[in-house]
Amino acid sequence: MNQFFTFVVQGLSRGAIYTLIALGFVIIYKATHVLNFGQAALMSVGAYVTYTVNGGLKEQFPDNFRPWTIASFPWVVALLVGVLVTAAFGFLVERVVLSNFRNKPVFATIMATFGLAIVVQFLIGSIWGDDSISLKEPIGLRYYKVGGVSITLQSIVTFCVAVVVVVCFLLFFKRSRMGTAMRATAYDQEAAMAQGISARRVYGVSWAISAGLAALAAVLLSSGNGSSITQSSLQLATFAAFPAIIIGGVDSTNGAIVGGMAIGLAEQLMFGYQQKINNAFSTHIFTNFHLVFPYVIMLVVLLVRPYGIFGTKEVRRV
Amino acid sequence: MTGAHLTLLALGAIVGIVLRQGLTDHRHRAVRTYAADSRIFRGNWAKVRMAALALLFVSAPVGMSWIGVGGAHVPHTFVPGLPLSNFWLQVLVFAGIYAIGAIGLNLLIGFTGQISLAQAFFIGFGAYAIGYFGMDITPFGDHPLPFPLAALLVVVLGAVLSALVGPFALRLRGQYLAVVSIGLVVAGEWLFADVFTWITKGNTGRPNFPPASITIWPGKTMLFSVLDAPGGDADFFGYTFSKDAAYFWLVWACVAVVTLVSTNLIRSRNGRAMMAVRDRDLSAEIIGVRQAYTKIWAFAICGAFAALAGVLYGSYFSFVQPSNFSNAYSIQFVAMIIVGGVGSIRGSIFGALAIAMLERLIERYVWLVDWLPFLQTNNAASGMTVPRFIKVIFGLLIILFLMFFPLGLNGLWERSKRYFKTWPFSA
Numbered sequence: 001m002n003q004f005f006t007f008v009v010q011g012l013s014r015g016a017i018y019t020l021i022a023l024g025f026v027i028i029y030k031a032t033h034v035l036n037f038g039q040a041a042l043m044s045v046g047a048y049v050t051y052t053v054n055g056g057l058k059e060q061f062p063d064n065f066r067p068w069t070i071a072s073f074p075w076v077v078a079l080l081v082g083v084l085v086t087a088a089f090g091f092l093v094e095r096v097v098l099s100n101f102r103n104k105p106v107f108a109t110i111m112a113t114f115g116l117a118i119v120v121q122f123l124i125g126s127i128w129g130d131d132s133i134s135l136k137e138p139i140g141l142r143y144y145k146v147g148g149v150s151i152t153l154q155s156i157v158t159f160c161v162a163v164v165v166v167v168c169f170l171l172f173f174k175r176s177r178m179g180t181a182m183r184a185t186a187y188d189q190e191a192a193m194a195q196g197i198s199a200r201r202v203y204g205v206s207w208a209i210s211a212g213l214a215a216l217a218a219v220l221l222s223s224g225n226g227s228s229i230t231q232s233s234l235q236l237a238t239f240a241a242f243p244a245i246i247i248g249g250v251d252s253t254n255g256a257i258v259g260g261m262a263i264g265l266a267e268q269l270m271f272g273y274q275q276k277i278n279n280a281f282s283t284h285i286f287t288n289f290h291l292v293f294p295y296v297i298m299l300v301v302l303l304v305r306p307y308g309i310f311g312t313k314e315v316r317r318v
Numbered sequence: 319m320t321g322a323h324l325t326l327l328a329l330g331a332i333v334g335i336v337l338r339q340g341l342t343d344h345r346h347r348a349v350r351t352y353a354a355d356s357r358i359f360r361g362n363w364a365k366v367r368m369a370a371l372a373l374l375f376v377s378a379p380v381g382m383s384w385i386g387v388g389g390a391h392v393p394h395t396f397v398p399g400l401p402l403s404n405f406w407l408q409v410l411v412f413a414g415i416y417a418i419g420a421i422g423l424n425l426l427i428g429f430t431g432q433i434s435l436a437q438a439f440f441i442g443f444g445a446y447a448i449g450y451f452g453m454d455i456t457p458f459g460d461h462p463l464p465f466p467l468a469a470l471l472v473v474v475l476g477a478v479l480s481a482l483v484g485p486f487a488l489r490l491r492g493q494y495l496a497v498v499s500i501g502l503v504v505a506g507e508w509l510f511a512d513v514f515t516w517i518t519k520g521n522t523g524r525p526n527f528p529p530a531s532i533t534i535w536p537g538k539t540m541l542f543s544v545l546d547a548p549g550g551d552a553d554f555f556g557y558t559f560s561k562d563a564a565y566f567w568l569v570w571a572c573v574a575v576v577t578l579v580s581t582n583l584i585r586s587r588n589g590r591a592m593m594a595v596r597d598r599d600l601s602a603e604i605i606g607v608r609q610a611y612t613k614i615w616a617f618a619i620c621g622a623f624a625a626l627a628g629v630l631y632g633s634y635f636s637f638v639q640p641s642n643f644s645n646a647y648s649i650q651f652v653a654m655i656i657v658g659g660v661g662s663i664r665g666s667i668f669g670a671l672a673i674a675m676l677e678r679l680i681e682r683y684v685w686l687v688d689w690l691p692f693l694q695t696n697n698a699a700s701g702m703t704v705p706r707f708i709k710v711i712f713g714l715l716i717i718l719f720l721m722f723f724p725l726g727l728n729g730l731w732e733r734s735k736r737y738f739k740t741w742p743f744s745a
Contacts, residue, residue: 035493100721106492107433108720111656114649115720118713122706129700239504239645242497250493285513292508295501299486302498306489314491318601 002148007272008265013155015264016162020217021241022248022256023169024210029250030186031206032098034109038117039214040238044124044231045089046215047222050082051133075137075223083215090211091204099203121231132228139224154224161220165213166257173253178205186251236291240267243298249311258309263294332370356585358578375570379407379563407562409678414569415630416670418576420654421663422623425580427652428661429589430616431596432487436499437651439506440476440621442643444628445527446510447472449638450517452528465531469629473622480621484614503645510640523639527632530568565634572630573667576623580663583619592616653716659726668727673712680708 021039028036036042051057055072073081097116101109142153173179184192185202193199221237222229244263248255271290278286307313349355359365423437452468463471483502487495510518518524583589591612594602603609632638650673658669680687684695684704694701702710723729737744 035497037496097717104720104724107427107660108724110433110493110496111652112717112720114652115713115716118646118649118716119710122709122713126700126702126706126710131699235645239500242500246494246497284515287512288508289512292501292505295498295505298501299498302486302490302494306494316600318598318604 003272005149006151007269009149009151009155010272011265011268012261013152013158013264014268015261016159017217017221017237017260018241018244018264019166019257019260020162020213020220021238022244022260023166023253024213024217025241025245026248026250026253026256027182027206027210027213029245030253031182031203032109034101034106034113035245035250036113036210037110038113038120039210039241040231040235041117041120041124042086042090042211042214043218043221043234043238044121046082046086046211047218047229047234048124048128048133049085050078050215050219051128051135051222053081054078054135054137056133056135057128075135078135079216079219082219083212086215087208087212090214091208093211094204094207098207099200124231130230132230132233133222134228135219135223137223141224152224154227157224158220161216165216169209169213170253178202182206240291240294243294245308246298247301247308249308251312252308252310255308255310263297266297267294329374358582375567375574378410379560379566404560404562405678405682407560407566409674411562411565411569411634412678413671413674414566414573415627415634416651416654416674417573417667418569418630419624419627419651420658420666420670421573421576421580422620422627423651424655424658424660424663424666425583425592425623426616426620428655428659429584429596430592430613431599432613432616433492433496434483434499434617434620435496435645435648435652436483436502436506437620437624438643438645438647439503440480440624441628441631441647442506442510442638442640443479444472444476444625445632445638445643446514446518446524446628447475447625448629448632449524449527452633453526454517462528465528465633468528469626472629473625476625476628477618477622480624481614481618483621484610484617487613487617488610499648500645503643503648506643507640510643518638518640521640523637525637527636527638529636530565530630530633565630569630569634572626576626577663577667580619584663588612588615650712653712655726656716657719657726659728660724662726662728664731665726665728668731672727676711676715677708680704680711 021043024039024042025035028034053073054075093116097112098109101112139154139157143150144153145151173182181192181197182202182205184195184197185199189199192202217237218229218234221227221234240263241260244259245256246259247262248257248259267290270293274286274289277289278284301309305311359368419437419441423434426432426434448468451463451471452465453462456462462468483499486498490498511521584592591602591607592615594605594607595609595612595616599609602612654669654673655666656669657672658667659665681704687693687704687707688695690707692702693707694703696703719726725732
C-alpha cells in the first residue's frame with residue numbers, strides 16, 4: 001500500500017508537469033484553433049537556456065571559451081531567465097512564421113509547427129550537442145518519510161510550483177483585461193475585433209504564455225532526483241501530454257488540468273506496476289507500456305466523448 | 319566525345335522534341351465525351367512520352383556498365399541509355415520507396431483530407447511482415463512463401479490493418495485524428511520493440527529479410543532474383559546485374575503500378591467520392607456519398623501502399639530497427655507531399671525525389687555546401703554538422719513551401735508548362 005502511495009505522489013508531480021504542457025497547448029489552440037505540434041521545441045529552448053544561465057556549459061566545456069559560458073547563476077534566477085527568454089522566443093516565432101498562416105488550411109499550419117520544431121531541434125543540437133544535460137539545482141535527492149510513504153522533495157516542489165503557476169494563470173485568464181480579451185477572441189474572433197481587441201496581440205501573448213509554461217515544465221522535468229534530460233525525453237513528455245489535452249478537450253483549460261493529472265497518475269502507476277503485471281501474466285510485453293498507456297486511455301475516452309470531457313462540441317453546418 | 323556523350327545528346331534531343339510536341343499539342347485538350355475525359359493517354363504524344371520514359375527506365379542502370387562505371391555486367395550490345403552509377407541507383411531506389419509511401423499518403427491527406435501521421439507505423443509493419451511471411455514461416459514444407467506471394471499477403475494485411483483505423487476517422491476530425499495517428503506511431507514503436515520481439519528482435523534490430531525474387535512456386539526456378547550474397551548480384555533470365563540495378567527496376571516498376579492505380583482511382587467513382595469528402599464531408603454525405611465507406615477505403619489504400627513501401631524497404635536494406643519508424647519518419651513523408659504538392663500524384667513522386675536527393679546529395683557532395691562559414695564537415699558532437707544541416711534545411715523546406723509554394727513542385731511544373739503553352743501571351 002505504501003508503494004502505491006509512493007507511485008501516486010510521483011504521478012501527481014508528473015501530472016503537474018503534463019498539466020503545464022497541456023495548458024500551453026490549450027492556450028494556443030484557444031487563440032488560433034490549431035494545435036502546436038512543436039511544443040517540444042519550445043520546451044527544449046527553455047531547458048537549454050536555463051542550463052546555460054545556470055552555468056552548465058561552463059562545466060561541460062571548461063577549456064572551450066564561449067561568451068555565454070561565463071555566466072553561472074543560481075537555479076531560480078536561471079529558471080526565470082529561461083522562462084522569459086522562451087516566452088520572447090514564442091512571441092517572435094508567432095510574429096515571424098505563424099502570422100503567415102492565419103487564413104491557411106489547418107493542415108498547413110500544423111505542418112508549419114512541425115517544420116519549426118525540426119529547425120529549432122537541430123539548431124539546439126548544433127549549439128549544445130545531443131548529450132543529456134542536468135541542472136545544478138538545490139533540490140537534489142532529498143526525500144521525506146510520511147507514514148511509510150517516501151515523498152521526494154522534487155515532487156513537492158514540482159507540484160507546488162505547478163499549482164501556483166496554474167492558479168496565477170487562471171486568475172490572469174479569468175480576471176485580467178488581457179485574459180478577458182483572450183477569452184473573447186477564442187469565443188468569437190470577429191466580434192472581439194469589433195470591440196477593439198487586437199487579435200494580433202492576443203495571438204502573440206498566447207504564444208508567449210504557452211512557451212513560458214513549456215519552459216517551466218521542461219526545467220521542472222530536469223530538476224531534482226538527479227534527473228537529466230535530452231531533447232528526445234522532452235519530446236516523449238509532449239507525446240504524453242497530447243492524450244492529456246484530448247481527454248480534457250482541446251479548448252478547455254479545466255480539461256487540461258484534469259487530463260494532465262489523470263495522464264500523469266495513470267502513466268506513473270503503469271510504470272510502477274508494469275513489472276508486476278509482466279510477472280503476473282508471465283510475459284514481457286508490458287515493458288515500456290507506460291509510454292502507450294496514455295494513448296489507450298485517450299482512445300477509450302474519445303470513443304465515448306469525441307470532443308473530450310470538457311471540450312465544446314463543434315456545431316457543423318452544411 | 320565518347321559514345322556515351324553522343325547518346326546523352328541524342329537522348330536529350332529526343333526528350334526535348336517529345337516535350338515540345340506534348341506542350342504545343344492542344345487538340346487533346348478538347349474533350350467532348352466522358353470517355354474522352356477519362357482516357358489514360360490524352361493524345362498520341364502522351365503515349366510517345368510514356369514510351370520514352372519506359373525506355374529510360376529500362377536502360378538507365380544498363381547504361382552505366384556500357385560506359386564502364388561498373389556494377390551491372392551486361393552484354394555491350396544492350397540498349398544504350400542514360401549512364402547511372404550505383405550511387406545514383408541507390409538514391410533512386412530510396413526515392414522510389416519514398417514515392418510509393420508518399421502516393422499512398424497523398425491519397426489520404428491530399429485527396430480525402432484525413433490528416434494522418436501514422437505512415438511510419440504502416441511502413442514498419444510492411445517491413446517486419448515481409449521478414450515474417452517471406453522468411454520465418456514455412457507453410458509449404460521446407461520453403462518459405464515465394465516473395466511475390468508473401469509481398470501480396472503483406473500488402474493485403476496492411477490494407478486491412480489500416481482500414482481498422484478508418485472507424486476512428488469517422489468519429490474524429492482534423493487535428494484529433496492527427497493526434498490519434500501520432501499515438502499509433504508511439505504504440506507501433508512499442509509493438510516493434512517490446513511485444514513482437516520474436517519477429518522484430520527488439521531494439522537490436524532484425525537483420526534477416528528475404529531478397530526480392532519473382533518465383534512461381536516455392537523452391538522452383540526463379541525468373542528474377544536478388545541473391546543475398548555480399549555485393550549482392552541479381553539474376554534476370556540468366557543475365558547478371560548489380561543488386562542496386564535490380565532493385566531500381568523492381569521499385570520503379572512498383573511505382574509505375576501504384577501511380578497507374580492511383581490515377582485511375584481518382585478518376586473513378588470512389589476517387590471523386592474521396593474528393594467530395596475532403597471538400598466538405600457533411601455536404602458530401604447529404605448528396606449521397608457514403609462517408610464511412612469512402613474514408614475506410616482511403617485508409618485501406620494508403621495502408622496497402624505503405625505496406626508495399628515497407629516490403630521493398632525491408633527487402634532492400636535487410637536491416638530494420640524499431641527506431642527507424644519513429645514520428646520523424648512519418649513527418650518525412652508528409653514533407654514529401656508538401657514539397658511535391660498536396661493533392662497531386664505526380665507531385666508525390668517529385669517530392670519523394672526531392673527529399674531523397676536532398677539527403678544523399680548533400681551527404682555525398684559536401685563541397686556543395688562546405689563554403690558556408692558555420693558548417694562543420696567533421697563529425698563533432700555539437701556544432702552545425704552536415705546531418706544537422708540537412709535536417710534544418712528539411713524543416714525550412716516544409717515551412718517555405720507552405721508559405722510560398724502551397725501547390726508544391728507540381729504547382730511550379732504546371733505553372734511553367736502553362737507559361738510555355740500560352741507563350742507569347744503568358745505573364
